Amino acid sequence: MKTMVSAVLAIILATAAILPLAEQHATAQAPTGPQGGAPPSTGATAAPQAPATPQQQAPQAGVSIAVEVPVVTLDVIATTQRGDILTGLKKENFRLTDDGVPQTITNFGPTDAPITMVLLLEFSSRGWGGFFAAYAKYWSQYLFPQLKQQDWVALETFDMKTRVDVDFTQNKEEVMEGIRRLYFPGFSESNVFDALLETTDQLKDVKGKKSIVLMASGVDTFSKHTLDQTMKLLRQSDVTIFCVGLGQVFQNAADVSRVGGMGSMQRMNYLQAQNQLKTFAHETGGEAWFPQFEGEMPGVFQSVTSFLRHQYSISYTPTAGAKDGKFHKVKIELVKPDGSPLEVLDQKGKKQKYVVYAREGYDAVKTGTGD
Secondary structure, eight states: HHHHHHHHHHHHHHHOOOOOOOOSOOEEOOOOOOOOOEEEEEOOOOOOBTTBTSOOOOOOOOOOOOOOSSSSSEEEEEEEEEEEOOSSOOOGGGEEETEEEEOOOEEEEOOOOOOOEEEEEOSSSTTTTTTHHHHHHHHHHGGGGGTTTTOEEEEESSSSSEEEEEEEESSSHHHHHHHHOOOOOOOSOOOHHHHHHHHHHHEEEEEEEEEEEEOOOOOSOOOSOOOOHHHHHHTTTEEEEEEEEEEHHHHHHHSSSTTOOOOOOOHHHHHHHHHHHHHHHHHHTEEEEEEEGGGHHHHHHHHHHHHHOEEEEEEEEEEHHHHHHHHEEEEEBBBBBBSOOOEEEOTTTOOEEEEEEOOOOEEOOOOOOOO
């Protein structure tokens, strides 16, 4: 069995080198997905501040959540339950509450800045000598056809430690070459909590539409931070996290192998990991996917980039508790201009349920009370 698995992994690692809304209703439109642009220009004049090189200038376009209240800014997108993005929404179509208290939206508009993304891959020797590393490396290739010439992307990997493999660049080939240079994983640790926090910290001074695409099992083995600490710090960031979980495909592989599948405790570990990935994504306004087949990956990455390109920016000043140092739950609903629930129709006029994606809240900054 070990010989067969080693041969399969070797093939995987080798292959990886190839790399209007009217006032009374809304209309859902299926996302077509951004098209790949021409080869990146070498004369780019502005670069985001990259994790490893603080001297770079961050792009000035775009908006993100501002956790230093009293002004809070959220990036929001709405889709049908089938994933069709709702377009043509206006300010009066959004109703927002902060800890249950209605708020007045002060600024509203679509966000059209280039994407600034960190591709964060688990590259450890966990799982039959590197299963997750192999799949993260191989499946990540499907991201790049969805990026445009003006988008920025960096590559980071993690096992026990987090490494910046390729700094922010508009040259997508440079990042793909960085992925091709990933050969054999070393440590068996997978410190996903630390990796997420280090990456969001590196992005704190970068302006624009920031996101992390995490491809990992979601199992944390040896992080310095706990899950609770990780979630608290992620709520204070302005980074949208998208997760691609690799645990399900690993379980499938184990089930069909001669090993006889996983034990109940191991299955519980991967179920917990899956829930953690969902929480990382949903709390930061992103989404999580758990693909089982390679053929799902183009659609996953098309969804990621479509999310980022169709967001609305909403700002408001909390009416109470703006500086109480507590977590504030934010709820966003779609309504008609008269305040009644918005009716979403598909192109055939059939009613559709919808989902609003935005950060679930923020930690208010506690300020001067004489303490």
